Amino acid sequence: MAALDAQAKKVRTVDEAGLAAAKKATTMTSSEWKELQKGVAEKWPQPAYMAEPGRGGHNCYRDETYEEITRWTEKTKIAYRPHAKAPGTKSHVRYEGYSKARTVGEALKLGSWPADWCWDWERGFIKVVGGARREEPLDISKVQDESKLTEVDMAIHRWYKRELAKKHGLSIDDLSVGKGGGESLIMRAHRLVAQRNAKARLDAASREKRPISEEEVCQTMSEWSFARNPNRVNVQPDGQDWVWSDTLGLLRDRLGDIHLTKPTKGYPEVTMVINKYLQDRLPAEAQSFKWTSLNLNCNYAAKLHRDGNNFGPSMIKAFGDFSGGELNYWPEDDRTADKLEGLKEKDKVQLDLKGGLALFNGNCGHSVNDFTGSRYSIVYFTIGAYNNAPQEAKDGLEDLGFKVPAADEDPRALLRAPRGYGRKQAGSQAGKKEELPAMRWWKASDVDASARKSKKMWTPAKGAAASAALSTTPGQQLRKRPAACSAPDTESKRARTS
Numbered sequence: 400m401a402a403l404d405a406q407a408k409k410v411r412t413v414d415e416a417g418l419a420a421a422k423k424a425t426t427m428t429s430s431e432w433k434e435l436q437k438g439v440a441e442k443w444p445q446p447a448y449m450a451e452p453g454r455g456g457h458n459c460y461r462d463e464t465y466e467e468i469t470r471w472t473e474k475t476k477i478a479y480r481p482h483a484k485a486p487g488t489k490s491h492v493r494y495e496g497y498s499k500a501r502t503v504g505e506a507l508k509l510g511s512w513p514a515d516w517c518w519d520w521e522r523g524f525i526k527v528v529g530g531a532r533r534e535e536p537l538d539i540s541k542v543q544d545e546s547k548l549t550e551v552d553m554a555i556h557r558w559y560k561r562e563l564a565k566k567h568g569l570s571i572d573d574l575s576v577g578k579g580g581g582e583s584l585i586m587r588a589h590r591l592v593a594q595r596n597a598k599a600r601l602d603a604a605s606r607e608k609r610p611i612s613e614e615e616v617c618q619t620m621s622e623w624s625f626a627r628n629p630n631r632v633n634v635q636p637d638g639q640d641w642v643w644s645d646t647l648g649l650l651r652d653r654l655g656d657i658h659l660t661k662p663t664k665g666y667p668e669v670t671m672v673i674n675k676y677l678q679d680r681l682p683a684e685a686q687s688f689k690w691t692s693l694n695l696n697c698n699y700a701a702k703l704h705r706d707g708n709n710f711g712p713s714m715i716k717a718f719g720d721f722s723g724g725e726l727n728y729w730p731e732d733d734r735t736a737d738k739l740e741g742l743k744e745k746d747k748v749q750l751d752l753k754g755g756l757a758l759f760n761g762n763c764g765h766s767v768n769d770f771t772g773s774r775y776s777i778v779y780f781t782i783g784a785y786n787n788a789p790q791e792a793k794d795g796l797e798d799l800g801f802k803v804p805a806a807d808e809d810p811r812a813l814l815r816a817p818r819g820y821g822r823k824q825a826g827s828q829a830g831k832k833e834e835l836p837a838m839r840w841w842k843a844s845d846v847d848a849s850a851r852k853s854k855k856m857w858t859p860a861k862g863a864a865a866s867a868a869l870s871t872t873p874g875q876q877l878r879k880r881p882a883a884c885s886a887p888d889t890e891s892k893r894a895r896t897s
C-alpha cells in the first residue's frame with residue numbers, strides 16, 4: 400500500500416512540475432488562443448476515415464494512419480495547423496516548437512516523433528503539401544544500401560516495429576526481418592500471427608480429436624499476408640502484372656532447381672493446418688491422392704490457362720465470403736487445340752469450389768469466374784519432376800502433412816486422360832483407365848461430415864517442425880479473431896500492399 404502511495408505521489412509530483420513548466424513556457428493566454436482557433440478547424444479537417452467508428456487513442460492509431468506515416472520521407476513537405484494545441488499543457492509547448500517544421504526531416508529535428516505525426520495527422524493538425532512520399536511504406540528488408548537510410552527512415556522503421564510488436568503481441572526479435580526473406584515488416588507481423596493462431600488451432604484439433612474445420616482454414620488464410628507474385632503470368636487477369644499468391648512445399652525455380660519455399664518451414668503450422676484440412680477429409684475414392692505443394696491464392700480470378708508442369712491431378716477448394724468464383728474447366732482438353740481460345744464455351748464444366756472440393760487435371764484449360772467478396776483458394780498439387788528434389792527438400796515434407804508420391808506413382812490413377820475435342824473421340828479401348836472420370840467433385844458438407852465421423856485423423860508428429868518462426872513470449876495470448884471467417888480487413892489489405 401505504501402509503495403502504491405509513493406508511486407501515486409511520484410506521478411503527481413512529475414505532472415505538477417511538468418504542468419508548471421508548460422505554463423511558464425506558454426506564450427499566449429487561453430482567451431488569445433481561443434480567438435486564434437476561430438474558423439481554423441474547418442480549414443484543417445480530420446481525415447475522412449476518422450468519422451468512421453474505429454479504435455484510436457495514444458496507443459493505437461487507425462490502419463490508414465500507419466499507411467500514411469510509413470510513406471513519409473525526410474523530404475515530405477508538411478504544414479502544421481497554427482497553434483493547434485491549447486496553452487498551459489506540455490504538448491502545447493512542444494507543438495509550438497515543432498510545428499514550425501516545413502518538412503518531416505525538420506519535424507524530427509525539432510523534437511517530434513512518428514507517434515506525434517500519427518496523433519497530429521488523425522486530428523487534422525498536419526497536411527502533406529508536397530515533396531517526396533513513398534509509393535509503398537519503407538521496407539527495410541529490401542534496402543540494399545543502409546547508408547542511404549535517413550534519420551527519418553530509421554525513426555519510422557524503429558517506431559513501426561515497436562508498434563507492430565505491441566499491437567500483435569509479438570516480440571521485437573521475432574519481427575526482425577532478414578534480408579532476402581522477401582517479407583516486409585508488416586507481412587512478417589501478419590504471418591507470425593497466422594502462425595501463432597495456426598498452432599493453437601492444431602493443438603485444439605488434436606486435443607479434441609477432430610479435423611481442422613473449413614472455418615479454421617479460412618481464418619488462417621485471412622490472417623496470412625500474401626506476397627505479390629509477378630511470376631504467375633499465365634493466371635494473371637488481363638491488365639494486372641501480379642497476383643496475391645504464395646506457394647508452400649516444393650517449387651521448381653527458373654533454373655530448374657527444386658527447393659522448399661521459405662515460408663513452408665518458416666511457418667510450419669500454417670502449412671500443417673492447410674494440409675490437415677485435406678488429410679482429414681480425403682474422400683474414399685481419392686485416398687491415394689498425393690501432393691507436394693500448395694498454391695495459396697487471394698482475391699483474383701485466374702484467367703483461362705493450363706498449368707503445364709504438374710504431375711497428376713490437383714485438388715482445389717475455395718474459402719471465404721464471396722459469390723461467384725466458380726471454376727470453369729475443360730476436362731477433355733488434351734492440348735490439341737492450338738490455342739486456349741480454341742476451347743469452346745459449350746464444352747466447359749462449371750465447378751462450385753465454395754460448396755465443394757474438386758479434383759481436376761490442371762493441365763487442361765481452366766479459369767475462375769469473376770466474384771464479389773473475399774475469396775481464397777488453395778490448390779493441392781504435385782510439381783513435375785518431384786522425384787528430382789534433393790533429399791533435404793523432401794525430408795520433413797510428410798511431417799508437414801504433405802503426401803509425397805512414390806517415384807513410380809501413376810499420374811492417371813484417379814482421373815483418366817482427356818479425350819480431346821473437335822475430333823472423333825478415341826474409340827473405347829475399354830480398359831480400367833477409360834472408366835475413370837475426368838474430374839471429381841464432392842460436396843463440402845458431405846466430406847466434412849465424414850471427416851468428423853472418421854477415426855483416422857492426421858496429427859503432426861511429436862516435435863515435428865517446431866515453430867522456428869516464433870519465440871515464446873511469456874504470457875502471450877492468442878489474438879482474438881472474429882468467430883466467423885470474414886473478409887480480409889483493412890489491416891490485412893494493408894499488409895498485402897507492403
Ligand SMILES: [Fe+2]
Nearest residue numbers: 704705706761
Ligand atoms: Fe491453374
